[in-house]
Amino acid sequence: MAENQDAKELSWHKPEWRSIIPLSHFKISKSLLQVIKKNIFEIKINTNFREVITQCANRNETWISEEIIDLYTSAFEKGHAMSVECYQNNELVGGLYGIKIHHAFFGESMFSKVSNASKVALVFLVDYLRKNNYRLLDTQYINEHTAQFGAMEIPVNIYEIILQDALAGFNIQKLYKGDWDKWEDYLEFNRI
Numbered sequence: 183m184a185e186n187q188d189a190k191e192l193s194w195h196k197p198e199w200r201s202i203i204p205l206s207h208f209k210i211s212k213s214l215l216q217v218i219k220k221n222i223f224e225i226k227i228n229t230n231f232r233e234v235i236t237q238c239a240n241r242n243e244t245w246i247s248e249e250i251i252d253l254y255t256s257a258f259e260k261g262h263a264m265s266v267e268c269y270q271n272n273e274l275v276g277g278l279y280g281i282k283i284h285h286a287f288f289g290e291s292m293f294s295k296v297s298n299a300s301k302v303a304l305v306f307l308v309d310y311l312r313k314n315n316y317r318l319l320d321t322q323y324i325n326e327h328t329a330q331f332g333a334m335e336i337p338v339n340i341y342e343i344i345l346q347d348a349l350a351g352f353n354i355q356k357l358y359k360g361d362w363d364k365w366e367d368y369l370e371f372n373r374i
Contacts, residue, residue, distance in 0.1 A: 196338070197322070197323070197338070198337070198338055199335040199336065199337060199338065200320065200322065200335065200336055200338060200341040201320070201321045201322055201323050201324040201328060201333050201334065201335050201336075202318060202319060202320055202321060202333065202334065202336060202341065202344065203308070203319045203321055203328065203331055203332050203333045203334075204319075204332065204334070205308060205311060205312055205316065205317070205318075205319055207332045208308050208331055208332050209330065209331050209332040210305055210331070211330065214298065214301055214302070214305065217298045217301075217302065218302060218305060222270065223268040223269060223270060223275070223276070223299060223302050224268070224269040224270070225266065225267070225268060225269075225302070225303070225306045226266075226267045226269065227264065227265070227266055227267070227306075227310065228258070228264050228265055229265075229267060230265065230267055230274055230277075231254075231255060231258045231263065231264070231265045231279060232251065232255050232258075233274055234265040234267055234274070234277040234278070234279045234293070235250075235251050235254055235255065235265075235279050235290075235291070236251060237274065237277070237293045237295075238278075238279065238290075238291035238292065238293045239251065239291075240293070241293075246291065254279065254281075254290070257281060258279075262281060262282060262283065263279060263280065263281050263282065264279065264280065264282055264287075265277055265278065265279040266278050266279075266303040266304075266306050266307045266310070267303070268294075268296075268299040268300075268302055268303050270296060274295075275294070275295045275296040275299045276292070276293060276294040276295060276296060276298075276299020276300045276302070276303055277292065277293065277299070277300070277303050278290075278291065278292035278293075278300060278303045278304060278307060279291065279292075282316075283349065284348060284349045284350075285315060285316045285317040285318065285348045285349070286316065286317065286318040286320065286345060286348035286349060287307070287311055287316055287318065287319050287320065288320045288322070289307075289319065289320060289321045289322070290322075292304065292327075300327075301327075304331060307319075308331075316348070317344070317347060317348035318344055318345060318347075318348035320341075320345075321333050
């Protein structure tokens with residue numbers, strides 16, 4: 183990540199706790215469901231990647247520098263990144279992007295020019311991930327926006343197990359029916 187939009191150097195960031203949204207526990211509010219049913223957005227995937235990341239960087243403080251935009255666009259061109267875009271009247275009004283590796287998706291950033299656009303993009307992303315047998319939706323950090331969809335923070339050692347499962351194509355989330363807040367139980371389950 184870059185310290186800011188004008189930074190010339192990139193740094194690696196590895197937090198002690200990671201935020202994920204378990205795909206089997208994704209939550210959609212009734213009000214957002216009503217917005218989706220109204221079809222006020224045209225949803226597209228991977229048609230305007232560079233503009234999505236550029237819009238995500240268009241804020242007062244951002245970690246997305248020009249070099250980050252170039253690197254992620256290169257990853258997209260090689261098939262390792264994707265975007266979900268929301269349009270109204272042919273104008274890009276919201277979306278998100280991230281990196282995809284095997285059955286893991288790493289959400290990087292989202293933006294919204296119109297109310298609910300980034301939320302709708304996330305709902306469509308989860309639908310895409312489920313249909314394509316993804317195992318992990320990494321949101322890096324938990325915030326108010328992701329928490330409403332069921333995001334939770336987990337210790338990095340648990341995250342690394344889930345990540346290994348996703349990279350190997352194993353779906354621990356479908357097998358484990360326990361309480362996702364009790365990580366000791368998950369660790370014991372994973373040893374079986």
